[in-house]
Amino acid sequence: xxxxFLEYPPCSTCKKAKAWLDSxxxxxxxxxxxxxxxxxxxxxxWYKQSGLxxxxxxxxxxxxxxxxxxxxxxxxxxxxxxxxxxxxxxMLVKRPLIISDxxxxxxxxxxxxxxxxx
Numbered sequence: 030x031x032x033x034f035l036e037y038p039p040c041s042t043c044k045k046a047k048a049w050l051d052s053x054x055x056x057x058x059x060x061x062x063x064x065x066x067x068x069x070x071x072x073x074x075w076y077k078q079s080g081l082x083x084x085x086x087x088x089x090x091x092x093x094x095x096x097x098x099x100x101x102x103x104x105x106x107x108x109x110x111x112x113x114x115x116x117x118x119x120m121l122v123k124r125p126l127i128i129s130d131x132x133x134x135x136x137x138x139x140x141x142x143x144x145x146x147x
Contacts, residue, residue, distance in 0.1 A: 063118075
């Protein structure tokens with residue numbers, strides 16, 4: 030199985046996740062989330078495929094999220110507006126992301142990754 034791995038290389042969690050992928054011989058294509066920001070279309074597809082609430086796709090601990098006061102703004106925005114906002118800057122998107130044909134993983138939770146990626 031080959032997956033798409035969206036990362037921000039300086040991020041320590043992304044480094045940990047990449048090391049986990051390598052140590053478990055998971056084939057992946059790495060994509061720098063800031064240099065190649067996910068499009069609104071990609072984010073919409075991944076969000077629907079994941080079954081997760083859209084809020085889980087936001088990097089709530091990020092500086093950009095905080096500086097834009099999104100904690101207060103997101104509840105007043107509809108899904109379309111939130112997806113459009115996420116597509117404006119990769120730093121708003123929670124990472125790392127794993128995208129496969131059958132699932133989407135948001136953030137690095139080792140047990141969840143082991144279950145899905147074996």
